[in-house]
Each structure stands twice: as C-alpha cells, then as structure tokens.
Amino acid sequence: MPRLFAIFIALSASLLVISPVRAEVNVxxxxxxxxxxxxxxxxxxxxxxxxxxxxxxxHNYALRPSDxxxxxxxxxxxxxxxxxxxxxxxxxxxxxxxxxxxxTLPGLQLRHFGEDSHSHDHEDDAEHDHDHRPGTLDAHLWxxxxxxxxxxxxxxxxLSEKDPANAAKYQANLKAFNERLDAxxxxxxxxxxxxxxxxxxxxxxGYDYFESAYGLKHAGVFSVASExxxxxxxxxxxxxxxxxxxxxxxxSDPPLRPxxxxxxxxxxxxxxxxxxxxxxxxxxxxxxxxxLLEKMGNDLAGCLESL
Numbered sequence: 001m002p003r004l005f006a007i008f009i010a011l012s013a014s015l016l017v018i019s020p021v022r023a024e025v026n027v028x029x030x031x032x033x034x035x036x037x038x039x040x041x042x043x044x045x046x047x048x049x050x051x052x053x054x055x056x057x058x059h060n061y062a063l064r065p066s067d068x069x070x071x072x073x074x075x076x077x078x079x080x081x082x083x084x085x086x087x088x089x090x091x092x093x094x095x096x097x098x099x100x101x102x103x104t105l106p107g108l109q110l111r112h113f114g115e116d117s118h119s120h121d122h123e124d125d126a127e128h129d130h131d132h133r134p135g136t137l138d139a140h141l142w143x144x145x146x147x148x149x150x151x152x153x154x155x156x157x158x159l160s161e162k163d164p165a166n167a168a169k170y171q172a173n174l175k176a177f178n179e180r181l182d183a184x185x186x187x188x189x190x191x192x193x194x195x196x197x198x199x200x201x202x203x204x205x206g207y208d209y210f211e212s213a214y215g216l217k218h219a220g221v222f223s224v225a226s227e228x229x230x231x232x233x234x235x236x237x238x239x240x241x242x243x244x245x246x247x248x249x250x251x252s253d254p255p256l257r258p259x260x261x262x263x264x265x266x267x268x269x270x271x272x273x274x275x276x277x278x279x280x281x282x283x284x285x286x287x288x289x290x291x292l293l294e295k296m297g298n299d300l301a302g303c304l305e306s307l
Contacts, residue, residue, distance in 0.1 A: 025163050027155075028074035030085050031058050032279050033142040034102065034151070036288035038078065040177040041155045043286035045166045049074070054280035055255045058085045071095060076158055078102055078151075084139035100154065103139060107150045111138040111208055140277055143209035143296075145181050148289060152177050173286070184290045188214055188297045195304040199245050203252040203261070206277050210296060219245060222260065235263060242268055249303040251275045273303040 027048040029035040038048035051070065052061055058080070063071075071077060071091050079085050079092075081103035092099055103110070114134025141147045156174040160167035192214045199219035211217055220241055238260075242248065247269040252258055254274045261272050276299075279292035 024075075025159060026073070026075045027159070028070055028077050030077075030079035030088060032282065032284075033277075033289065033292060034078050034080070035284050036279065036282060036292060037142070037148055037152050037177075038155055039284045039288055040180075040286045041152055041159060041170055041173050043173050043176075045159075045163070045169055045173075048284065050284070056280075058278075061085070061087050063087055063091060073097075075162060076100070076155075078155070080139050080141065081137075083137045098158070100158070102151055102154075103137065103141060105150055105154055108141060108147050109144055109209075110141060111212065112136060113138050113205065115208075138205075138208055140206045140209055143207065143277060143293070144213050145185055145293065146213070147209070149178055149181060177286075177289075180287065180290055184293060185213075188293065191297050191301050192216060195301050198304045198307070199248050200300070200304060201242070201245075201248060201250045202275070203250070203258055204277075206253070207251075207275060207296075210277075210293070214297070216300070219248070222250070222258075222264070230260060235260070238264055239268070242270055247307040249273055249300075249307070251300070251303070253277065254280070269307075271303050271306065273299060275299055 025046055027038050027042065027046065028051060029038055029048055030051050032050055032052070032054070035048050035050040042048055049070070051067055052058055068091055071088075072095055075097060077092075077095065077097070077099040079088050079099070079101065081101045082089050083103060102108075112134075113136050142151070152174055156170045159170045163170075196215045201220045201222060202218050203222050205218075205221045205223055207218065220238075222238055242250075242264060249271045250261060250265065251273050252261055252275075254276050257272065257274070264270065265272055275296055276292075277296070279288070279295070282288050282292050282295075
C-alpha cells in the first residue's frame, strides 16, 4: 500500500509539471479586432470574449442588460474609446475593474480625418452615422499593424500582472504575434504593390490606417447614412465623379450594401465589392488578426486587379 501511495504521489506531481496553468482572467473587448489581438496573446491560456455581435456597428450599438453585466464583471476590458464606441462611456462609469481605453495608449500612430487631400463626396454632417469632420480622431486604429503591436504589448503586460503564473506564456505569444506580423507585412506589401496607382472609392472613411501602411489612397468617399436617400443632384455629382475616373471599384462595409451603390454603378464600368474592417466573422484564434488584414488586402487587390 505505501508503495502504491508513493506511485500515486509521483504521478500527480508529474501531471502538475506538464499541465498548463489555466488562468481565470476574463478578458472582454468591445469589438472583434481587439478580440483577435487578445486571442493571439492569450493563445493556449484563455479565450477572450467580445461584446458586439457580428454585423453590429460600434458607433450606435444599443447595449442589452446582459451586455451591461458582462462589462461590469470582466476582469480586463478593452475598448477603442469614445470616438469609436459612443455607447461605452455611460456604462463604463460604474465599472470598478480595470478598463483600457486603447486610443490613449502611448506609442500609437494616430490619424485624424482631413489629414490627406482625398476627394470627398460627403452628404451633410447631420446625415453621417458618426463624426468624421476634419480634425477629429480616426478611431479605426487597429488597421495599422504597428498599432496592433502596441495593443498586444499592453494586453500581454496586463495579463502577466493579473496572471503571473502564465506571464512567460503571454510574453512568448506576444513575440510570436510580432513575428507573424513581420511576415504578414511583407506579404501585404508584395500583394498591394501593383495597385497603388489604381483609384477606388469607399462608402465609409474607415480604411486610412491600412491605406497609409501600404501606400494606397482612395479617390473619394460616399459617406451617407444607410437610411438616408440622397437627392438626385447629389447622385448625379457622384456619378459624374465615377465617370471621370473610368474603371474602378466602390467598396462598402458588410453586411448591408448601401442602396446608393447600385444606383451609382448602373451603366458604368464600376465594380461593387466589400471591405470588412471589423472582421465580424473572423474566428477568434491566434492568427485571427492576420486573417482580418490579409482578407482586406486580398479583397481590395482582387477587385482592382480584375478591372
């Protein structure tokens, strides 16, 4: 009997050595891109959760009571900031656990609307889904790989402090994430080099970080709220702009294509396509962030190369 007991103790000790230490840190992010970065850092230790469901807009999302409870109970909460998630400041006031406003992190490369001399075909400001006036912060900051590195480093530091038993794993995951971003950056530069001079249009001015990182520049923005039907004079002006450019692509955000898109493209050598900056249906795996950016690059290049 003593011998069996000794064997049991030895086996138990060996299992403790080889078994990964499971953390109980509950990470919640506001939007999918932040969840994807967190998933890379937590790989093998935990699975971050996301607040917004696929297809929901972070600019005007209506929180449910269950969402509020999740916000209040998460060990670590990450959100971009009031320039992106306008619904968060109110609910965050009563939260007592750590919250990170990503847009305030030191080391980020931030952009503001109006920095470039893009040609804009905007409806009146009152019809915008959110504030894109010149000088305001462009909060789509996750689309720059350099910013994703800063965010991941912050998450790794926070998790290491909260869960020191897995600190080495978080740091190793951060290193692997940065190495994969190096490879991704090289692939995207090669993929997009041939379309740098090709004009394209967007319905939402949300891709400037990605464009700046890879030498691209949209020729115009048709930013109208989905429920607003622009007047005939405005539609005619936008169609004239498209006619002057010739063969081009017009990109909208999924899941719904603006009704205006079909009207603008009718009879013109214009292709309609989508760019998903939020990656709503991208699996939250260690490689999810790279998949989001690579899909954007492939969708952009694929349309423009087909002209």
